[in-house]
Amino acid sequence: VGPIYIDGAKPGESIIIQVKDIRPTIGQGAIYSSEFNEKYLTEVPILRFMGLSFPRKTKICRIINGSVLFDGLKLPYKPMIGTIGTAPYPEAECISSSVIPGRHGGNMDLPDICPGSKVILPVFHEGALLYLGDVHAIQGDGEIFGTAVEMPAEVTLKVDVSRENVNWPRIENAEEIMYVATTGAGRSFEDAVRIAFLELAVYMEKEYGIDRISGLMLCSLVGKISVGNLWAVAAKIKRKYLEEFSATGMRR
Template sequence: MSHRHHRHTLHAHQHHHGWNNANPPALRVAPGESVVFETVDSSGGQLSPTSTLDTLRALDFSRVNPVTGPVHVDGAEPGDALAVHIEHFAPSGWGWTANIPGFGLLADQFPDPALHLWQYDAGTLAPAAFGRLARVPLKPFAGTIGLAPAEPGPHSVVPPRRVGGNLDIRDLGAGTTLILPVEVAGALFSVGDTHAAQGDGEVCGTAIESPMTVALRFELLKGAAPRFPRLELPGPVTRHLDSRGYDVTTGIGPDLHGCARDAVSGMIELLVARHGMQPVEAYMLCSVAGDLRVSEIVDVPNMVVSLYLPRVLFD
């Protein structure tokens, strides 16, 4: 009997904070089965479509980045790989982006909280308006997706790790397969932190944070654990953004982190001068739609990081 079309559902209340291999499974499945996960946004439900800056100021960080799960996959053992086939997203139609004091690539330059609330068409996923300033093409994906680590927990969900977690790889969209190394019996898979759009780098620390439902199918690859997560993508990754070309700023120097900061700062200055944006608005737009790239890392001592911002945002 095939389990391939047997679909389970995990509801949003079946979530946990932090990675811990002692968490009891919320569900047990056989390899080949699919699960529909209802996720909570990365604020843990603290922000809503009517939130204000006061809501953001009062954020309880012990409740951020909840993940739905864990799912025990029958037969999964340390040394195996779990292939997670991302099948489908059902977005909610709303989301938020924020500058959270003390968090983000340019936290020292942006000490004050800022919040942008998004409304978008969950059916058509038409580009979402960033006020009157820009329109951001959408591409739903799961920011946090991973397995319980072997080391006893709890462990924060904020940093990514070998078994996945808060990867924030914007190409973890529908059609992609994510292959994760199993470190504990049953793998203990969880997912959350869903985004309607994000640029590579997620430079201000938040994307379009948006609760949604995601359907995943699990496949077990015995003895095939990769050293770190790897992805298999079904097609082009920037086609929804590249039709009008890009503006690109760079940072050059001996420190990759410093180069990234300079590239982002350069784009903020360009957006402020060209479009009359507030600097923090430009910073948040870079986070949801700009792509940081390591352009050169061999010409010692200096490296080059580039920020690519799609011109389609302003059409």
């Protein structure tokens, strides 16, 4: 869906997207293999060495009473938005803004983008030009097969304009704060992890008065990492640690 023009959104600012609800429209989804999945997996040298074939296959997964049925196995229904972003800049950094993630968001495939979460995205163009799609009924970290349980859905969002300037996407929920960074444009996965934690440390300093070195130390002790697809990573920390640490007076 999109691009959606957000009134009042200007370059250098951000938009705050509250994910209110995600509803399946047909009561089922599917995980499947395709040419994309094959490339996604066979980039791993050991698989090429083993000479594994990659058959085309689809599994239909029904969604019933809060569960996703995978070959008779009952899994929890945990809907999420795989792709959500603003129009990128420079446009040349993205082959397609809805396929390759970056500072604008895009195809991050993070299970954290679910009902009850907020996504803060930078604005690079007038009106932000918000878009979203690629909804999943359930997905594990890494989405290693290249697809999850893909499903058509109706999504309810609330979007506000913020004057805050953010370098990379931020995701918030009742328990955690996290920053997202991605590979691409010369950045390795290791670079993305470092960037995400550095952005988180800067936020901790700004919002909680925790100096950056102490913040990185704290992240080294209780921080977590979520991997979306193999291009996006979220560095996260629980709010309770920030509140408790800040209250001790360990400030800059």
